[in-house]
Amino acid sequence: MSNLTTDTPAAAQLDPRILRERRERRLQYILPITAIAVALGLWEFLVWYNAVPHYLIPAPSLIAKTLVTDWSSLMQSAMFTVKLTLMALALAIVGGVALGMLFALSRPIEMSLFPFAVILQVTPVVAIAPLILIYVSNTFVALLICAWIVAFFPILSNTAIGLRSADHNLRDMFRLYQATPWQRLRYLLIPSALPYFMAALKIAGGLALIGAVVAEFVAGTAGQNTGLASRILESSFRNEIPRMFAALFLVSVLGVGIFLITAWLSRAVLGHWHESEIKRER
Amino acid sequence: MAHTSETGTPLIDMRGVDKQFGNGTVAVRDMSLTIQQGEFVSFLGPSGCGKSTALKMISGLLSVSRGTITVNGHRPGEGNAGSDIGYVFQEATLMPWATVYENVYLPLKLQGVGKVEGRVRVEEALSMVGLANFARSYPRELSGGMKMRVSIARAMVTKPKLLLMDEPFAALDEMSRTKLNDEVLSLWKSLGLTVIFVTHSVFESVYLSSRVVVMAARPGRVVHDIALSGGYPRNAAYRMSPEYAESCRTVSKALEGTMDHVELNH
Numbered sequence: 299m300s301n302l303t304t305d306t307p308a309a310a311q312l313d314p315r316i317l318r319e320r321r322e323r324r325l326q327y328i329l330p331i332t333a334i335a336v337a338l339g340l341w342e343f344l345v346w347y348n349a350v351p352h353y354l355i356p357a358p359s360l361i362a363k364t365l366v367t368d369w370s371s372l373m374q375s376a377m378f379t380v381k382l383t384l385m386a387l388a389l390a391i392v393g394g395v396a397l398g399m400l401f402a403l404s405r406p407i408e409m410s411l412f413p414f415a416v417i418l419q420v421t422p423v424v425a426i427a428p429l430i431l432i433y434v435s436n437t438f439v440a441l442l443i444c445a446w447i448v449a450f451f452p453i454l455s456n457t458a459i460g461l462r463s464a465d466h467n468l469r470d471m472f473r474l475y476q477a478t479p480w481q482r483l484r485y486l487l488i489p490s491a492l493p494y495f496m497a498a499l500k501i502a503g504g505l506a507l508i509g510a511v512v513a514e515f516v517a518g519t520a521g522q523n524t525g526l527a528s529r530i531l532e533s534s535f536r537n538e539i540p541r542m543f544a545a546l547f548l549v550s551v552l553g554v555g556i557f558l559i560t561a562w563l564s565r566a567v568l569g570h571w572h573e574s575e576i577k578r579e580r
Numbered sequence: 581m582a583h584t585s586e587t588g589t590p591l592i593d594m595r596g597v598d599k600q601f602g603n604g605t606v607a608v609r610d611m612s613l614t615i616q617q618g619e620f621v622s623f624l625g626p627s628g629c630g631k632s633t634a635l636k637m638i639s640g641l642l643s644v645s646r647g648t649i650t651v652n653g654h655r656p657g658e659g660n661a662g663s664d665i666g667y668v669f670q671e672a673t674l675m676p677w678a679t680v681y682e683n684v685y686l687p688l689k690l691q692g693v694g695k696v697e698g699r700v701r702v703e704e705a706l707s708m709v710g711l712a713n714f715a716r717s718y719p720r721e722l723s724g725g726m727k728m729r730v731s732i733a734r735a736m737v738t739k740p741k742l743l744l745m746d747e748p749f750a751a752l753d754e755m756s757r758t759k760l761n762d763e764v765l766s767l768w769k770s771l772g773l774t775v776i777f778v779t780h781s782v783f784e785s786v787y788l789s790s791r792v793v794v795m796a797a798r799p800g801r802v803v804h805d806i807a808l809s810g811g812y813p814r815n816a817a818y819r820m821s822p823e824y825a826e827s828c829r830t831v832s833k834a835l836e837g838t839m840d841h842v843e844l845n846h
């Protein structure tokens with residue numbers, strides 16, 4: 299559109315619309331960043347103005363300073379939490395997809411196994427974690443199991459529903475052309491299930507992180523190779539509130555990071571065809 | 581038409597066919613019909629007359645409760661059914677995640693036809709329906725009529741002898757429908773196809789077919805079998821001709837006879 303000269307009536311009609319679109323796109327970034335900056339500034343100001351002691355509410359500048367001074371220990375813990383979260387998510391994907399396929403293939407299997415999946419899902423992970431920590435001697439494996447339990451269910455149920463949701467006429471067509479079961483799975487069922495799976499992945503990514511953090515809270519600070527939850531607990535015992543905030547900040551950065559990656563992945567996979575990811579012009 | 585006078589073994593032979601569904605509904609009762617190679621047959625009737633059910637049984641998508649159907653010498657759905665039969669559904673039934681090209685290539689892919697050979701045949705099928713320039717588009721970018729064209733190209737890509745169409749144009753606007761009717765007629769003529777076309781439009785059935793099979797509902801059955809061999813080549817002039825009007829009157833009358841008791845149920 300840029301090669302249109304501005305004096306033609308078409309360009310005159312188009313121009314404000316393009317400008318508005320550009321402004322909207324810029325606002326998409328500017329608005330949230332400004333809002334966060336304003337909130338931080340207000341926080342900083344109120345802490346300073348009211349002379350709130352740092353062991354109650356630390357100023358953002360102090361949290362940033364703590365983040366720098368404790369960088370190596372915090373980063374080590376963050377890496378631990380990242381590793382735990384990603385492994386739990388990976389296992390949840392493998393297990394959820396495999397079992398979901400089995401469910402989609404056989405109603406009897408689904409009916410027999412689904413209650414177990416539901417029981418795992420509805421029992422709070424904090425309530426099961428102590429038991430798992432008793433039965434599994436390796437703490438990392440125990441934490442992994444806890445995080446996996448939380449992330450597993452959405453993948454399982456969405457994969458099973460997705461695989462069943464293929465259009466019936468398309469199924470008929472595959473039958474007409476005598477497709478093999480493998481062809482049917484590869485070219486019809488899996489593509490039909492993808493939107494459901496991507497939605498589950500967005501949820502499971504966040505849940506895996508929550509599971510990893512919660513399980514570590516239950517496990518306590520035993521051992522030296524521990525995650526961000528241990529840093530938070532440890533700081534709480536020592537009354538190091540700025541450090542607690544710094545660790546908390548890292549947990550939410552991880553959560554936002556996981557969300558952005560799964561959202562990007564979903565757009566990359568579905569963007570060219572699925573209604574949920576297509577940008578509509580108005 | 582020369583080919584309608586052909587004798588010998590019919591392409592489709594239905595004898596005493598019943599279809600009863602699990603819930604007890606009798607969709608088709610005692611349907612007997614022979615269709616010769618090269619005929620253009622319409623199944624015309626009110627909803628619930630079993631016309632789509634009959635088509636699905638011929639394709640092998642539905643089983644037969646009683647009686648026999650022979651298609652091209654074997655039972656429906658057997659032999660190399662995929663390359664024997666092209667099927668066009670009521671909706672375009674395209675895979676939304678695949679381009680137009682991939683959608684048309686699908687039947688060949690399922691039969692193990694390679695990419696190189698496939699490319700020639702897909703391009704041929706796409707230009708047959710005038711969509712050669714849309715190979716890389718996705719279905720959501722196309723209008724209803726264009727989607728239906730893709731669906732026809734997909735049905736034709738295996739070069740079937742028999743084309744089954746289940747109310748393919750019912751959801752389209754009048755202009756697209758007229759255009760697609762002409763295109764189906766020219767495909768039928770140039771490729772020597774046999775077409776079975778399910779519709780509830782008298783005008784569509786008379787315009788297209790060399791033979792109209794009128795069906796009645798509850799239970800679904802054949803009540804009239806009307807040959808309409810004249811008027812070729814059928815085009816806009818045929819739509820205006822007295823012969824077309826006369827045929828429409830005949831078929832409408834036959835259809836009215838099936839509606840008497842149906843009307844009471846609505």
